[in-house]
Amino acid sequence: MQSQKTNTGEQGLYAEHKKIYPREVSGYFTRLRMLSVVVLLGIYYLMPFARWDDRQALLFDLPARKFYIFGLTLWPQDFIYLAALLIMAGLSLFFFTALLGRVWCGYACPQTVWTEAYLWMERKIEGNRGRRMKLDKAPTSAAKIRTKALKHTVWIIFSLWTGFTFVGYFTPIYELGGRLFTGDLGPWETFWILFYSFATYGNAGFMREQVCKYMCPYARFQSAMFDSDTLIVAYHPERGEPRGSRRRGTDFEAQGLGACIDCNLCVQVCPTGIDIRDGLQYECIACSACIDACDEIMDKMSYPRGLIKYTTENAAEGKGQHILRPRVMVYATILLVLFGLLVSNLVLRIPLELDVIRDRNTLYRETRDGLIENVYTLKILNMDEQPHRYILRAEGVDGLKLVTDQEEIFVEASSVYEMVVRLQADEFNLEQRSVPVSFHLQATDANHLSIVEEARFLGPGKT
Amino acid sequence: MVSTSPFPEKIPSIQKAIAVLWPSFATAIVATGIFFSAFHPKDLVPFNLDIDVSPLAAYSIGFFLFWLLGIVSSYATMYFIISNCQVLNKQQGQFTK
């Protein structure tokens, strides 16, 4: 994007960090943002406690190597679904960025959401922007230490709760909570709770906008997803400039001034500490705090709102808005196709898998009756949440005989069953040294649960 | 390109640390995910030693090994780029102080 300033960004990258004290704002977008923060945090902290069929609704059970996502149970064999989900998440980011710019950054990114939460606690304890700045400048005193200690204690408790919740997505949270109270937490559970707590504490309490500036890859390559029709937060210099202070009710146009009263509020509320009046900058997370701040000033001055507003480059230049453009359509089409594939695959997914491993020690052996025999180890993965009985068949060679010790194979719900089977065939029916055979597994109680697995049958070959 | 390249010795060390630790961290998460969905920790005990490691411990150790690997790689990349910049800066006579 041409109007994007790169030089300020580059200088900023290597500049010394100055602590930013975002001023509190109120207004339409701020309320929207707070709503988003509360809803997302609510989901995060409550979700692990939700139940589904006697188990945790959302659980990435690492020890058992199973992912429970509401009614769905994914096994390591279903890795492809997770990969598809990740690809779709990435594509959605492209899609929404092309359409709405950095809404993700301003409203939904965990970094923003937790920073808002920590900032809220900071405000409650240390006071508004002015008081926070004064407190930091003030010499050490008992009162200062008390305030700071209180803030960090509250932060740390909140962080620990966050870390505990995080680990609760990977080990059943009720049991985890129980172990926590009886002091039986495993060393690695403890470690990850502390690790995640520390990361939250550091990122939301201290790093804040620096994460967006120095660590976030998205902030860097977003310009590739932007075009002149992407929604951005922008200041309108043709209306605002020349900026300057004036008394209320005076005719600023007669004084040769623009609408910006140079109150600097837009800079003070900015969580990344930039001046939006310098043009679009890569640090801007499109949080719209400056829109609310400036609108309030415009109201006070009885000027029309929107000196800083959501707009697109084209709209700002009077070229109209184009929502459906090729880029957006392409992203949308790919997303829809992927989504369709994923859903249809999930619906058609057969929660049954069969692994066939030929005995590696012997190629084949001859039985007493003169038949050629191969030995296989079968692994039956019943990925359903019901137990099932199966019937096994083998074919591929005329008169192929399957020798097992079970008529029907019973496999418990969500478990793996291993068995050894033997195949026997007459030498005359074996055309080559190695012929393809197939194992057919069919559930007796559910028609759709059937699977075919190919294998090789080895013999002496035609002589 | 060279004329605009910043003096690498002016990059704050915290940012250097982030540049090494963070990308390798993200890569390690992906690598751990792929690796352990293909291999079961039980099958990985070296030399069939009979050590009892809980799966969570195995995943964690695996994660840190991947992270370490990434750190080594990221650090090498950073080292080469910075030393290259220093050489170029010197050649350009931009090497101040």
Ligand code: SF4
């Ligand atoms: S808040 Fe509005 S009026 Fe105040 S300095 Fe910013 S742009 Fe100008």
Ligand code: SF4
């Ligand atoms: S410039 Fe405005 S929209 Fe951008 S980050 Fe700062 S306050 Fe938020």
